[in-house]
Amino acid sequence: MALYRAHVLVCKGTGCKSSGAAPVYDALKEEITRRGLDKEVMLVETGCHGMCEMGPIVVVYPEGSLYCRVTADDVAEIVEEHLYKGRLVQRLLYTTPEDKVKIPHYRDIPFYKKQFRIALRNCGYINPDNIEEYIARDGYVALAKALTAMDPEDVLAEVKTSGLRGRGGGGFPTGLKWEFCRRAKGDKKYVICNADEGDPGAFMDRSILEGDPHALIEGMMLGAYAIGADEGYIYCRAEYPLAIKRLGVAMAQCTEYGLLGDNIMGTDFSFHLHVKEGAGAFVCGEETALMASIEGERGMPRPRPPFPANKGLWGKPSNINNVETWANVPSIIREGGEWFASIGTEKSKGTKVFALTGKVNNTGLVEVPMGTTIREIVFDMGGGILNGRKFKAVQIGGPSGGCLTEEHLDLPVNYESLTAAGAIMGSGGLVVMDEDTCMVDVARFFLEFTQRESCGKCVPCREGTKQMLLTLEKITSGKGKMKDLETLEELALMVKEMSLCGLGQTAPNPVLTTLRYFRDEYEAHIKDKKCPAKACSALISFVIDAEKCRKCGICAKNCPVDCIAGDRNTPYVIDQERCIKCGTCLEVCPFQAVSKV
Amino acid sequence: MTIQASEVEEKIREIVKPWKGKQGSLIPILQAIQHDFGYLQEDAIEILSREIGIPTAEIYGVGTFYAQFHLKPRGRHIIRICRGTACHVRGSLKILEKVMDILKISENETTEDLRFTLEPVACLGACGLAPVVMVNDVTYGRLTPDSIQPILENYK
Numbered sequence: 178m179a180l181y182r183a184h185v186l187v188c189k190g191t192g193c194k195s196s197g198a199a200p201v202y203d204a205l206k207e208e209i210t211r212r213g214l215d216k217e218v219m220l221v222e223t224g225c226h227g228m229c230e231m232g233p234i235v236v237v238y239p240e241g242s243l244y245c246r247v248t249a250d251d252v253a254e255i256v257e258e259h260l261y262k263g264r265l266v267q268r269l270l271y272t273t274p275e276d277k278v279k280i281p282h283y284r285d286i287p288f289y290k291k292q293f294r295i296a297l298r299n300c301g302y303i304n305p306d307n308i309e310e311y312i313a314r315d316g317y318v319a320l321a322k323a324l325t326a327m328d329p330e331d332v333l334a335e336v337k338t339s340g341l342r343g344r345g346g347g348g349f350p351t352g353l354k355w356e357f358c359r360r361a362k363g364d365k366k367y368v369i370c371n372a373d374e375g376d377p378g379a380f381m382d383r384s385i386l387e388g389d390p391h392a393l394i395e396g397m398m399l400g401a402y403a404i405g406a407d408e409g410y411i412y413c414r415a416e417y418p419l420a421i422k423r424l425g426v427a428m429a430q431c432t433e434y435g436l437l438g439d440n441i442m443g444t445d446f447s448f449h450l451h452v453k454e455g456a457g458a459f460v461c462g463e464e465t466a467l468m469a470s471i472e473g474e475r476g477m478p479r480p481r482p483p484f485p486a487n488k489g490l491w492g493k494p495s496n497i498n499n500v501e502t503w504a505n506v507p508s509i510i511r512e513g514g515e516w517f518a519s520i521g522t523e524k525s526k527g528t529k530v531f532a533l534t535g536k537v538n539n540t541g542l543v544e545v546p547m548g549t550t551i552r553e554i555v556f557d558m559g560g561g562i563l564n565g566r567k568f569k570a571v572q573i574g575g576p577s578g579g580c581l582t583e584e585h586l587d588l589p590v591n592y593e594s595l596t597a598a599g600a601i602m603g604s605g606g607l608v609v610m611d612e613d614t615c616m617v618d619v620a621r622f623f624l625e626f627t628q629r630e631s632c633g634k635c636v637p638c639r640e641g642t643k644q645m646l647l648t649l650e651k652i653t654s655g656k657g658k659m660k661d662l663e664t665l666e667e668l669a670l671m672v673k674e675m676s677l678c679g680l681g682q683t684a685p686n687p688v689l690t691t692l693r694y695f696r697d698e699y700e701a702h703i704k705d706k707k708c709p710a711k712a713c714s715a716l717i718s719f720v721i722d723a724e725k726c727r728k729c730g731i732c733a734k735n736c737p738v739d740c741i742a743g744d745r746n747t748p749y750v751i752d753q754e755r756c757i758k759c760g761t762c763l764e765v766c767p768f769q770a771v772s773k774v
Numbered sequence: 775m776t777i778q779a780s781e782v783e784e785k786i787r788e789i790v791k792p793w794k795g796k797q798g799s800l801i802p803i804l805q806a807i808q809h810d811f812g813y814l815q816e817d818a819i820e821i822l823s824r825e826i827g828i829p830t831a832e833i834y835g836v837g838t839f840y841a842q843f844h845l846k847p848r849g850r851h852i853i854r855i856c857r858g859t860a861c862h863v864r865g866s867l868k869i870l871e872k873v874m875d876i877l878k879i880s881e882n883e884t885t886e887d888l889r890f891t892l893e894p895v896a897c898l899g900a901c902g903l904a905p906v907v908m909v910n911d912v913t914y915g916r917l918t919p920d921s922i923q924p925i926l927e928n929y930k
Contacts, residue, residue, distance in 0.1 A: 191913060192900055192902045192903050194913070195900060195903060195906070195912070195913035195914060195915045196915060196916075228902075229900070229901075229902025229903055230903075374899060375896065375897065377857075377859045377860070377896055377897035377901075378858055378859040378860045378897065378901050379897075380899040380900065380901055380902070383899045415805075415842055416895070416899065417899065418911060453798075453802075454801075454802070454805060456801055456840035456841070456842040456843060457840050457841030457842035458839060458840050459896060470801065471798055472797065472798045473797070473798040473800035473801050473836070474800075474836065475836055475840075476839065476840070491797060491798075532901055532902075534901040534902060534904060535859070535860050535904075536863060536864070540860075541902045572859060575859075606860075606901075608859045608860050614863050619859075619863075622859070622862055630896070737875075759871075760868075
């Protein structure tokens with residue numbers, strides 16, 4: 178094997194790719210070859226580094242320098258300065274938003290400093306299309322250890338010791354779930370991976386699928402061995418074409434290396450794996466609905482019991498976990514359950530990956546030990562609020578989650594603390610909101626989503642979400658009455674209590690938490706007919722300050738409905754009757770004479 | 775697209791062949807039909823029903839349940855506008871409105887010349903780059919209402 182003095186890693190995750198990583202990679206390849214460095218510098222295409230905001234990202238080892246927002250035009254300089262002369266390209270290094278300090282080593286960047294990576298340990302380090310790179314990072318060591326030195330019961334015991342809990346939403350103890358399925362009667366059992374990541378604002382599973390598919394495959398094999406299953410399914414959403422492609426490559430390599438198929442590593446253990454493409458239904462993230470979908474039916478949840486552990490896919494005992502949960506398993510078996518249990522809090526062990534998005538400076542994926550506070554995640558790692566605005570809330574746990582406020586900033590994040598505050602861990606989406614975000618509109622937004630995605634099987638969810646949405650729309654359009662708030666609360670509790678599956682049981686959470694923490698905003702919409710965040714278009718109007726207006730007419734020229742009148746001698750005025758509140762005039766006015774009230 | 779009825783029948787038979795006798799094959803078969811025909815056309819569903827012995831009502835049941843399946847012809851280029859939470863708080867509604875204004879169509883509609891179909895989607899999973907739009911298989915991030923027009927011009 179050739180020895181290289183330097184490695185240049187180019188992130189080709191979905192984020193960096195859409196920011197233009199492909200031309201950067203091609204330019205690097207050309208330039209490195211042109212300068213005759215291709216024998217000593219290795220160019221690697223990796224999965225997601227997590228800091229999507231700064232993409233395309235290029236990391237150069239052995240130094241570990243991270244270059245941000247690299248374009249093809251920067252490539253010649255990187256090759257000339259860094260690879261040839263050994264000098265860092267200062268202007269491309271990460272710069273802290275507050276005191277403008279350049280940080281040469283990626284590990285010192287606040288975004289990475291507090292991270293502890295287990296599920297994402299290989300993402301951004303290895304070429305996901307090359308099984309040997311995974312093996313070089315101790316890949317399949319856990320599988321070899323399990324198959325040759327451990328009984329299935331030992332593997333199960335190790336996972337139970339680790340305290341790992343489901344990372345997809347519910348937080349059910351993984352070892353216990355496996356045990357139910359292991360103890361279930363039946364000679365045919367299935368393991369399933371839920372890769373139908375549908376929560377808006379969450380993309381950690383995508384990152385693992387695209388950046389380290391072997392971790393998932395190895396995790397599933399360990400689970401299959403512990404449970405006594407010989408067949409598995411990965412149910413992946415069709416919106417992730419790259420993930421499906423990389424899974425295919427990884428599975429083909431496993432088969433070639435004798436890591437998938439019959440008699441794996443010369444033992445009695447056999448395992449066959451299939452990928453099923455989802456067809457676009459959020460409810461399929463619910464495990465019984467997902468199984469119905471694999472069976473080729475409408476993805477509707479089934480009443481439990483019987484639980485999938487006893488009667489799951491095609492009526493056989495089945496165990497289903499999501500991508501992040503499976504990806505934790507190889508490290509647990511390799512390092513031991515006690516090691517894993519030493520990380521995190523008393524009841525929430527290990528780490529959790531959060532997708533940090535919304536009005537925050539550094540968007541991206543962070544993996545932190547359980548118990549890290551929201552403040553550390555949003556302000557230390559996320560670099561604070563975009564454009565120096567004021568923090569208002571963080572929406573956690575997707576459409577099933579809730580909105581937490583400033584008073585929760587020092588809340589240590591774990592399953593229990595979040596549930597107590599009215600949110601849930603969910604899949605780990607963390608959407609930051611600032612003072613320009615209207616919380617009533619956010620509740621309406623989520624209900625619009627759950628209402629659309631409700632499968633319609635049970636009445637409370639189908640009708641309840643619809644009625645809640647209509648009430649919220651009434652309020653955001655300024656037609657709400659105080660009595661509507663009572664109706665909302667009543668409906669929310671009813672839907673929560675009576676729905677068949679997790680989708681309905683958690684759909685009211687965004688309404689309940691915003692009512693609990695932002696009741697004043699609801700009241701402002703109803704009583705004062707005002708939207709405090711100035712986001713609900715029915716409750717705002719645009720006005721031109723006659724003093725500031727220089728009578729240039731740019732607003733009138735750009736108004737799509739021609740409702741602004743004035744001339745060179747008279748300041749311009751907006752006809753409120755005809756205004757559609759598109760905000761164009763505010764954007765185009767060169768003198769800031771237009772304001773939103 | 776003008777395909778003769780016999781051709782449709784032949785094509786469906788070909789698609790169904792590897793799935794015969796296998797469990798849970800309806801969704802992958804429909805995905806293959808949509809891939810080849812662009813949408814799930816009526817005669818294709820009737821032929822499929824005869825071929826695999828599943829009633830048309832059940833096929834329509836599945837076909838209308840999932841967002842991915844379409845019963846009407848679609849444009850040459852599919853614009854998927856992300857309406858996820860992260861994109862929403864970073865202004866994806868403005869992008870959607872701008873595209874509707876440029877193309878003069880509403881959500882889930884196709885332009886008359888079959889150039890574009892506009893589909894808002896729940897989340898594209900590229901939240902770090904919000905707001906995001908996907909045209910066919912290419913993802914565009916950090917968009918503004920002004921930056922969307924030049925992107926659309928690349929698709930004829």
